[in-house]
Amino acid sequence: MMKLLITALVVFVVVLIMLSSFLFTVDETEQVVVQRFGEIRRVITEPGLYFKQPFIENVTRFDRRIQLYDIPTERIYTMDKKTLLVDTYAMWRIEDAELFVMTMRTVNNALTRIDDVVYSNVRNVFGKVDFDDIISEKRSELLETVTDQARAEVKQFGIDLVSVRVKRADLPDENREAVFERMRSERIREAGLIRAEGEREATEIRAEADKEAQLIIAEATKQAQILRGQGDADSLTIFASAYSQDPEFFEFLKRMEVYETSLIDSVFVLTPEMEFIERFLSDN
Amino acid sequence: MDERDFFGEEKGQVFKKVPKFVIVLVFLGAVAIYFATGLFVVGPAEVGLVKIFGKHTSTATPGLNYHLPFPIGSVVVVNTASLRKEEIGFETVAPGRYITVERESLMLTGDNNIVSVELVVQYYVSEPEKYAFGVIPDTDIIKFTSEAILREEVAAGTMDAVLTVERDTISARVAERIQMEFDFMDIGLQIQNVYMQEVSPPRQIIAAFDDVNNARQDRTKFTNDAERYRNDVVPRARGEAASITRAAEAYAAQKVLAATGETERFLNMLREYETAPEITRTRLYLEMLDNVLSNSTKTVVTGAEGLIRFLDLTPEERGH
Numbered sequence A: 001m002m003k004l005l006i007t008a009l010v011v012f013v014v015v016l017i018m019l020s021s022f023l024f025t026v027d028e029t030e031q032v033v034v035q036r037f038g039e040i041r042r043v044i045t046e047p048g049l050y051f052k053q054p055f056i057e058n059v060t061r062f063d064r065r066i067q068l069y070d071i072p073t074e075r076i077y078t079m080d081k082k083t084l085l086v087d088t089y090a091m092w093r094i095e096d097a098e099l100f101v102m103t104m105r106t107v108n109n110a111l112t113r114i115d116d117v118v119y120s121n122v123r124n125v126f127g128k129v130d131f132d133d134i135i136s137e138k139r140s141e142l143l144e145t146v147t148d149q150a151r152a153e154v155k156q157f158g159i160d161l162v163s164v165r166v167k168r169a170d171l172p173d174e175n176r177e178a179v180f181e182r183m184r185s186e187r188i189r190e191a192g193l194i195r196a197e198g199e200r201e202a203t204e205i206r207a208e209a210d211k212e213a214q215l216i217i218a219e220a221t222k223q224a225q226i227l228r229g230q231g232d233a234d235s236l237t238i239f240a241s242a243y244s245q246d247p248e249f250f251e252f253l254k255r256m257e258v259y260e261t262s263l264i265d266s267v268f269v270l271t272p273e274m275e276f277i278e279r280f281l282s283d284n
Numbered sequence B: 001m002d003e004r005d006f007f008g009e010e011k012g013q014v015f016k017k018v019p020k021f022v023i024v025l026v027f028l029g030a031v032a033i034y035f036a037t038g039l040f041v042v043g044p045a046e047v048g049l050v051k052i053f054g055k056h057t058s059t060a061t062p063g064l065n066y067h068l069p070f071p072i073g074s075v076v077v078v079n080t081a082s083l084r085k086e087e088i089g090f091e092t093v094a095p096g097r098y099i100t101v102e103r104e105s106l107m108l109t110g111d112n113n114i115v116s117v118e119l120v121v122q123y124y125v126s127e128p129e130k131y132a133f134g135v136i137p138d139t140d141i142i143k144f145t146s147e148a149i150l151r152e153e154v155a156a157g158t159m160d161a162v163l164t165v166e167r168d169t170i171s172a173r174v175a176e177r178i179q180m181e182f183d184f185m186d187i188g189l190q191i192q193n194v195y196m197q198e199v200s201p202p203r204q205i206i207a208a209f210d211d212v213n214n215a216r217q218d219r220t221k222f223t224n225d226a227e228r229y230r231n232d233v234v235p236r237a238r239g240e241a242a243s244i245t246r247a248a249e250a251y252a253a254q255k256v257l258a259a260t261g262e263t264e265r266f267l268n269m270l271r272e273y274e275t276a277p278e279i280t281r282t283r284l285y286l287e288m289l290d291n292v293l294s295n296s297t298k299t300v301v302t303g304a305e306g307l308i309r310f311l312d313l314t315p316e317e318r319g320h
Helices: A002-022 A097-103 A107-127 A138-157 A173-243 A247-263 A275-283 B002-017 B020-036 B128-134 B141-155 B159-163 B167-185 B203-275 B277-294 B304-311
Strands: A023-026 A030-036 A039-044 A048-051 A057-063 A067-070 A074-077 A083-094 A159-170 A267-270 B039-042 B046-052 B055-060 B063-066 B073-079 B084-088 B090-094 B097-100 B106-108 B114-125 B189-200 B297-300
Touching (some): A002 B020, A023 A030, A030 A097, A039 A097, A057 A083, A067 B141, A083 A107, A097 A138, A107 A138, A107 A159, A138 A159, A159 B106, A159 B141, A159 B167, A173 B114, A173 B203, A247 B203, A247 B277, B039 B046, B039 B073, B046 B128, B055 B128, B084 B090, B114 B141, B114 B159, B141 B167, B159 B167, B159 B189, B167 B189, B203 B277
Antiparallel strands (some): A030 A039, A030 A057, A067 A083, A074 A083, B046 B055, B046 B073, B084 B114, B090 B097, B106 B114
16 A cells, blocks of 8 residues: 555656656746757747657747836937936837847847847937927927837847837936026016015005095195185175175275274374364363 | 664654554645645635636636646736826825935926926726736836826926916826827726826925915015005095085185174164164264274363474474
């Protein structure tokens, strides 16, 4: 019994080892190149279980998924002699594994090649336009040109360049400081303008108020003069209509008044020729 | 030497003592454990993609499931309901605590200014096969794509627009374009939402931006002060105007009243005079004379010679 079990176990393991030397699987995410002493025999892109000749054929697995390559930041000079730090990345996949193995052999070689191709295309395309075009909606167009050109160049290596994009396009530190300084001074100017505008409005309101107040006083003064004049005129009318009833008597009365007010406290020398004294003397 | 023999004997004895059925049990147990490698659990809102020899053959629903044992079968479990998130321009260090990542957040606008933008991209797996077999786990593809598109969109607008009115437009455009990119790559992802978090001027110059707001406040304050001045000065003037007018009215009324009084007196006297003109005239004359003379110094002279003497005029003053 014991021996039977142990024998079964050993046989199972041996069979597994033998199977693994001429069977292999291809995953959904993979593609496989089968080589015999370096000669490419088959390329398998469909997942599943496959046979190979043991020991003389070997398999190389490659990813079938989209791969990301973050290209180091590059300094680019635009046509208008400005400097831009451009951080690009490329998305790529191995499209033709046979071609890929023949030309690139390894993924690392491929990355170096993608780096070279993308870098030179980014330089070429961005170097022929002005800074403002890169920092604008034109960027997408430019990148499409870069992608198209680079894609055509790497196609011969079995690589499909899905897209090239600029993750960041930044100014070098020294230029960035200058931009900050400009933005700051723009804001300071704006703030100054707003305050001055506020002061202008305030002065206007005050002046308007002063004017209004002065006009109110002037209008009242005018009205007052009219009222006073009216009063004076009315009183004159009243006097005239009364005194005209007997001007002679009015004159008499006035004269009496004048005598009374102007001759009072005077020194009178009374002579006998005066009727008043004559009568006084004769009465006595 | 003795000790080693002793132990060897002991081992052999223990092995021989184990009953056969135990060994069979252990063997069966091992076989059971081997087949149990095919058991797997699919949680709610997950799907299990079952593969045989690397090829996707069936899709398992939530619950306890079984696939052929290793190395024949395998499974990839994908969550299709949970929202996945990429943060651009900041990092969540703990729930509710964030730090800004300036390297990502600062970006150029179309008018050559720099703004700080923080964005959250929420997405989920809509097609698990495409996602599981098309995307390398822990790749930066989604983050890089979002970042690149965000920067392109921000670069298309002016700083003022990005900081104010275009915020929502930009996040909508970014969402739309990331989705287009996902569809183009065919990786089974669906954008749920793109949120603009903090959109602000760069930290280095935020004080200057704040000062613009302060200036707006100042401006309002200036005009409010001036309004207050107006509200003080104008009513005061109205009051003064009323007083000027009233004074004039009083003057006019007083003038008329005085005239009326005076003429009334005259008319009364006239009426009296008309009934006896001569008598009244004489009476008024004598009354006047009385009043004047009684309040004056009087000298009575009886002859012209006396007058000269009385006045004591010197010959020079007499003229001759």
